[in-house]
Amino acid sequence: MRIEPTVPPEALGAIRAPLVVGAEPADAPILQPLGLLLDLAGEAMRARLFVVQSEGGAEACLRPDFTVAVARRHLERGAASGRYFYEGPAFRASQGAERAEEFLQLGVELFEAPGAPATSDAEIAALAWQAAAAGGRRDLSLWLGDVALFAAFIDSLSLAPGLAARLQRVAGRPRLLQAELARAGQPVQPSSGGSQLAAMLSGLSEREAAALLEEVWSLAGVEPVGGRGPAEIAARLVRRAEAQDAPALTEAQAEAIRGFMAIRTEPEAGLAQVAGLAGGRSEALEAALAAWETRLKVLNAAVPQGRLQFAPALGHAFDYYDGLTFEIRSQALGSDRPVAVGGRYDSLIARLGGPGDGRAVGCTVRPWRAFAGGEA
Template structure:
């Protein structure tokens, strides 16, 4: 396994210092995490980036690829309604576009489960990540911003049919599927037995659809092959059924979505460009844009230089549990594949982990070896 370069203790102390002032309780999350859970949350495409091992009792597990899910699980187990947690430890992941480059790397971060003003919390967390990253001494940093929720509000402004709007929102972090939607190439449902099953499953919540598919397999004595889980197969069958049921984007609608995704600029200019693209139902988008202006003001007040901010409307991350704003601190020397710090909002994750009552959820992390100006990782 590939290890990061070590950095001087004084540099590590400087990078750690802002996190120690965040008012968070120290926590140590288990290294082993359930593989199935991670794939259900982040998507099957993440399998190639996970370090899979045998867990307790022979169940498949993986080394934690980051701390968000692990800390969220601990928070829910504690029974606390709210909490803010500080972690520092190793994470394990296979590098992008590599089948054999397993990485072990240090992360320092904070995860916050709080009911306070989410926009203010977003600004605080982004400023915290910036402070930690900048403490490493690099002078070429940029804070790249995106928002799953902003795309959702833009889609709502187009006043599409609910099934089509929902399907389009789901493609935001799936570039190939989004491209197919915009080009009118979303696969139709073939008139086969499989299509009738898809139509049946499309009327059920996805968890129930997966259970029905598993029961059908059991009754037929079928063993699934290829590593796909019932939840993934059910999800794809439902999507195919929805293509027919919901219809497709018109050319004008597809052009508007392309224009939205092309927006990348200083945040105020980017927000103005997005506002100009609003469809007939613009109220949700106006609310989201106003929230972004407050969020940006909070980041700048928290110490992020305004000239280092970029809002990219198409920016998303591989981990599928982010459902609000998200960001990366990038170094020009390291490039976009090696962010120095990252984070975002994931309000829906606690419920997906079984929480009956939830608060907001937002967090960030920094990789000290990348933040350190004398390092190359």
């Protein structure tokens, strides 16, 4: 396993300093439940995880990051809100010969009760910027995206409900989204009706669908193999059924979505492009654009002029992000080696068994990438 070099204590202290303010220290077990992480990120994430299994035991993995683990700890406490700082090694398998597979992460996870300030996600992004910039690099930029803005944009196109829901689910998965765009203008191909189980699952919540699938397995005496959990398998069955039965986009709708996904510019110009591409100014889109006006007041005050970039389709490996997403990039390292990442993940709280109206946002910083004398 390739281990990342150590950051000098003085530089590490400077990077850490902004993150610890007002936060409670948190830790998490190095071993994490594999099934849960694959349910959250999809089976494609397996190739990037270090998987371990004791004889007769459930599969686990070395923690790829801290977010899910810290969220679970917060929910176990039963607190309505909490702010946590973490620091420790994380592990991800890498195909690159020069990429570290064990590396240090610092970060903050913020959990809020309903009604908390709407700017907390922008404040966490600004905090990540402050920590990353403390490492001494002078070529940083803060890239901003928004999963919720895509959902609002889709709402403005007046699509059939099933098609709109499908597009929102595949927004962070380029291969699936491109397949949907490639179907534009094609007639609907009705399914043969052979997948009654998929049709039944499609009307349920993710948790209900997984529970039903487990019950079917139990009644049939089936033992699942391959490490895929019931939630992942149920989601795949539903997506397959929906792909067969959902109406296709029109060419004009597909072109609007392609335009949205291609936006990469300064935030104010990018938001104007979103408004111009929309099929109409729906209530959801108006609210999403107004939220960005508020966020940008915070971010423009924290980040030097010219360092903000807007790419609304920006996403991360884990698909639990459902609002603002961001990456801090170094020009020297490129877009595939971000110095810091983060975003809003309200829906993860409910997926882990917490209240459905909880709010959560966090950030992770890689000190060796932030350090001016570090990764090159």
